[in-house]
Each structure stands twice: as structure tokens, then as C-alpha cells.
Amino acid sequence: PPEKTWWKEAIVYQIYPASFLDSNADGLGDLPGIISKLDYLSSLGINTIWLSPIFKSPQDDMGYDISDYRAIHEPYGTVSDVEELIAGLHARGIKILLDLVVNHTSDRHAWFQESRKSKESKKRDWYFWRDAKYSEKGERKPPNNWASVFGGSAWTWDQGSQQYYLSLFLPTQPDLNWANEDMRRATYADMEFWLQKGVDGYRIDSMNLMSKHPDLPDAEVTDPGQEFQSGAEYFASGPRMHEYIKEIRQEVLDKYDCMTVGELGFTKDEESVRMYVAKERGELQMLFTGDVVDMDFGVDGKYGHNAFKPSYLKKLTKLWQEAMPKFEGWNAVYLDNHDSGRSLSRYASDLPEYRETAAKMLATYLCTLSGSLFLLQGQEIGMANVPREWGIEDYIDVEGRNAYAAIEKQRGPGADMRDVMKELRLKARDNGRLPMQWNDSKNAGFTKSSKPWMRVNTDYPEWNVESQLNSESSVFAYYKEMLALRKKEADVFIYGSFKMLDTQEEVFAYTMSKSDGSRQALVLLNLSDSEQNFEAKGYNGWSRLIGGAEDEVAVKDSVTLKPYEGRVFCNW
Ligand code: TEU
Numbered sequence: 001p002p003e004k005t006w007w008k009e010a011i012v013y014q015i016y017p018a019s020f021l022d023s024n025a026d027g028l029g030d031l032p033g034i035i036s037k038l039d040y041l042s043s044l045g046i047n048t049i050w051l052s053p054i055f056k057s058p059q060d061d062m063g064y065d066i067s068d069y070r071a072i073h074e075p076y077g078t079v080s081d082v083e084e085l086i087a088g089l090h091a092r093g094i095k096i097l098l099d100l101v102v103n104h105t106s107d108r109h110a111w112f113q114e115s116r117k118s119k120e121s122k123k124r125d126w127y128f129w130r131d132a133k134y135s136e137k138g139e140r141k142p143p144n145n146w147a148s149v150f151g152g153s154a155w156t157w158d159q160g161s162q163q164y165y166l167s168l169f170l171p172t173q174p175d176l177n178w179a180n181e182d183m184r185r186a187t188y189a190d191m192e193f194w195l196q197k198g199v200d201g202y203r204i205d206s207m208n209l210m211s212k213h214p215d216l217p218d219a220e221v222t223d224p225g226q227e228f229q230s231g232a233e234y235f236a237s238g239p240r241m242h243e244y245i246k247e248i249r250q251e252v253l254d255k256y257d258c259m260t261v262g263e264l265g266f267t268k269d270e271e272s273v274r275m276y277v278a279k280e281r282g283e284l285q286m287l288f289t290g291d292v293v294d295m296d297f298g299v300d301g302k303y304g305h306n307a308f309k310p311s312y313l314k315k316l317t318k319l320w321q322e323a324m325p326k327f328e329g330w331n332a333v334y335l336d337n338h339d340s341g342r343s344l345s346r347y348a349s350d351l352p353e354y355r356e357t358a359a360k361m362l363a364t365y366l367c368t369l370s371g372s373l374f375l376l377q378g379q380e381i382g383m384a385n386v387p388r389e390w391g392i393e394d395y396i397d398v399e400g401r402n403a404y405a406a407i408e409k410q411r412g413p414g415a416d417m418r419d420v421m422k423e424l425r426l427k428a429r430d431n432g433r434l435p436m437q438w439n440d441s442k443n444a445g446f447t448k449s450s451k452p453w454m455r456v457n458t459d460y461p462e463w464n465v466e467s468q469l470n471s472e473s474s475v476f477a478y479y480k481e482m483l484a485l486r487k488k489e490a491d492v493f494i495y496g497s498f499k500m501l502d503t504q505e506e507v508f509a510y511t512m513s514k515s516d517g518s519r520q521a522l523v524l525l526n527l528s529d530s531e532q533n534f535e536a537k538g539y540n541g542w543s544r545l546i547g548g549a550e551d552e553v554a555v556k557d558s559v560t561l562k563p564y565e566g567r568v569f570c571n572w
Helices: 031-035 038-044 079-091 110-115 181-196 241-251 270-277 310-327 343-347 355-368 398-411 418-427 465-469 475-488
Strands: 011-015 048-051 068-072 095-100 155-158 163-166 201-204 259-264 286-289 372-376 497-500 507-513 520-526 532-535 543-546 558-561 566-570
Touching (some): 011 475, 068 079, 343 355, 355 372, 398 418, 558 566
Parallel strands (some): 011 372
Antiparallel strands (some): 497 507
């Protein structure tokens, strides 16, 4: 059986600071807002929070563009608010992870300001600077053909020093050059600053982009219709990646009893994942494998059409649940984060007739799998994606807007964009960033300002924390029960082993077993809007653990699942 540690038992609640709770009526969530809800978080049963970036930032990418790692974005609060938050959390037995964004900084960071001064700057080599190329006609061209994740070239021209710098995300998010040792040391000192203050670990943003191929070669042209191509093969999981992680461990992390979860984009295969998290490698504790949030991306990119199929989820779940025990790695179990649509609307259903059942079914999935669990704020009350009626003008995130604009440009003026709006409504980052719905007062109690930074979902009068706290059958009540069960039966769920059962496409069925085989649970999930039958002869006599009708005592021959219903039975 897996060795037991506190971080394996982590139930992490991701807080998106801008959208959690606004305490001073400026329309933006803040640290005092978070501090005022610690008892709420504690009552849910989570034991860790992950705060998306709270640091000083021009907010071109909502704080993932940091200009000072040791200062706090003023509207969010101060360093002493963070200290108060840490103390308040620890007093309740809750740990805290910060978001470590060190693949890039903001262009307003002092390091970049210094770096861009001239080719001779002492910090020139802290970022990637390259000369322009010129076409036969003498037009200036970027040093290679890589596309930025947010569209356009991955290179930005700097008029002042007459070179291009690499910016895989926005032009105002220059990539740090991890090959430079001074830069690495400076980053480690910033990491220690917060660990010294008592934070319990980090979620490492864009973790595997930190080592690029040293020659920055042109990417293979996979999409001839596009000017720029994905250079992921050269900028993801590059040659020095494992060396850097080992160094971070040695220089910083190993001095603390802390938790680390790396964001793994682009790299998807089992062998590469093994290299990061196998116990013998001594690198990271766990990863967010990006395939979990990419499974319904189109062949032509995130907003291409690719209708979700239950088999996508089954395949990935089976892959990682089975892979980790082989090399003593550990799973980060998740479905939602701030970079995509909510799983309820995307993989299940937020239609009124199914919403509550579907949200509970996804909770059943998340809370029964082996790994550390990650929930996104609002998931505990079944928050949904933005209203279907919202037009492109209601979407404010740069990634979705850029993607929309690029497709519109390609199609030409006046083109029908309804299909793209459907994809945005499923997958755009705005969906995961909607303000938290606390109660049925104006703007869902998120802010007293008449101008929230982002529009509140119109469904809040019905879907909010307050109404669910008053109901025994709410999604919130179910999460609370499910999380308690997960902790109580940690040997079955957190540390147990997964076995997928053969079923029809619509049903996801698996067992979770304690390592000595003495306790087993049968998890049945209906991922469709029609009633489904599960042949359960081999489970006759197993009793109801959670879900379904309370008067149902034991399995007899078969189990009928209502649309989007999830149920768990057990042999004890
Ligand atoms: O995300 C990295 C990122 O862009 C991934 O979503 C990537 O596109 C995907 O894994 C590819 O499969 C992080 C943050 O979560 C995001 O909010 C930031 O915008 C981004 O880094 C830049 O800091």
C-alpha cells in the first residue's frame, strides 16, 4: 500500500482571489474577504487551500503576470493580510498553497526592466533575447515560428534594445531563462520568503515549460494555414527540466515539510509523467496532467468542436489511477480549474432537471478516486458555466477573446460564429472564474459594488451558498458528506486501488479496494441523460454507501441509474 503522508490526504480548495469575496466594495475579491470565510471552508471539510496568484501584478493575465513576488496586489491586501490568513487557516488545521509562477514574470518586474535596458545589461540573460530574422523583402521576422499560447507569435519586438524576447503567453509575460543560475537563485530566495512565513507548499504554474531546447528551433509546420506553429516539442519538458526540479528540491523545498503540485501542459505520456513523480526520482509529489482539461479540445485547438464522450474520462482516469501505483507516484485528482469550463456544464449537465444530480455525481467521482483532491471554488454548490445567452462582449478573458478574434479573422467579416460561441460557453476560462455565489442579494453577495470586476452568473438567486447551507439535500451537503466519507474510508478511497469495470459507454463503473482486499466499494456513475442499467450480479448483497434511495438496503442483480446519477455500494 502507498506510504501515508499528510499531503496525500489533502483536500484542496482552489480560491480564485478576484472572484471569492469582496470585503471593501471595489468590485474585486480580496484577502480580508477570504479571511472572513474560513469557518465556511472548514465546515465543508477541506484541509488545504490553493490561492491563485495574489502578488503585485499589472493583471494582464489576472495575476499570472507578476511584477514583484514579495508584494501583494494592492486591491487584494497586504503581506500582513497574508500572515493573518496563514494564522487563521493553521488555527483551523488548514494548510495553504501559493501559486508559483516562475516560468515568466510581468514585463513590469524589476528584473525584466533591467534586462531590457540594453544588450549589455547584467540581467540580459535572465530572459530569452534574440536578433530578428529578415525575409527576402527585408521584413523583420521573429527568431522562430513558435506561436504564443494566447495567439500570434511567441516573440515580442523590443524597440529600445532592438531584439525580440520570448513570451509564450502574453507579450507582457516574458519567459525567464532558467539556464541562468543567478536568475534561479533569485527565484529560490523569493520562494523561501513565503515558506518562511509558513505557507505549506506551491502549485507550480506552467511547470514543465521552464526548460526549453537551447537552440529554440523552428517548430514543425503542422498547420500550414497558420503563420505560427506550436513549438511545444521544443519548449515543453526540455532537456534540463529534471535537473531544475531536483535543484529546487535541494535548494528550497527539502528544507520544509511542504506540498508541491506541478502543472503539466503539453506533455501527456505515461513515461514522461513517471519521470516527474516516480518515488525513486525524488522530484515532484504530483502533477496536474493537462489531458484532464484537454479531453474535449478540437483537432484545431481548444475551441474546435469535439463533443465530450464518457469514454474520454474513463480512459484518462484508468490511465493515471493505474499508472501511479506502478512507480509509486501520486495522483492529483481534479476536473476543474480557473483555465476552463466547469465540469458540470462541460461533461455532465447544468440543465435544471439534471443539475443537482449531476453535480453530486461528479462529486462522487472526485471523492472516490485515489490521490490528493482538488476542487475549484463554487464546485461545492454546483456552480455552472456562464449563461448560454452571453455574447462575446460578456466574455472578458484574454485567451477566449483572442481565440474568438483569430477564428473570426480567418472566416472573414460577417461570418457565422455561433458554433464558436457554443465552444466558449463550454471551455472558456471565464466559466471557471465567475464570482462566487454567496446568497440571493444583489450580485450574489459577492460584492457591494455595483460594478463587479466580472459579471455574476444570473442563476445566483437559486444557486448560492446560503440556500444550500439551509438544505439537507443540497450539493453542498452532499460534498460535505462525501468528503467526510473519503477521510473516514481513506484506505479504500484515498489509498485504495482502482479497477475499471466493463460497461456500456454511458456508464462509468469501478471498484476501489483497500490494499489487503478486505474492504471494497463499487462506484457507479451515469454520464448520460438517459436511464442506465448496471448488471450487478457479482455484487449482490453489497450495501448502499451513498447516493440512491435511502431505503434501498442491498444490491440485487442489477442497479438502475437515473440520468446523471452516481451511487456507491460497499461490501462492509
Ligand atoms: O496555465 C498554463 C496554460 O496555459 C495551460 O492551460 C496550457 O495551455 C495547457 O496546459 C496546454 O495543454 C497557467 C495558468 O494556469 C494560466 O491561468 C495562465 O494564464 C498561464 O499559466 C500563464 O501564466
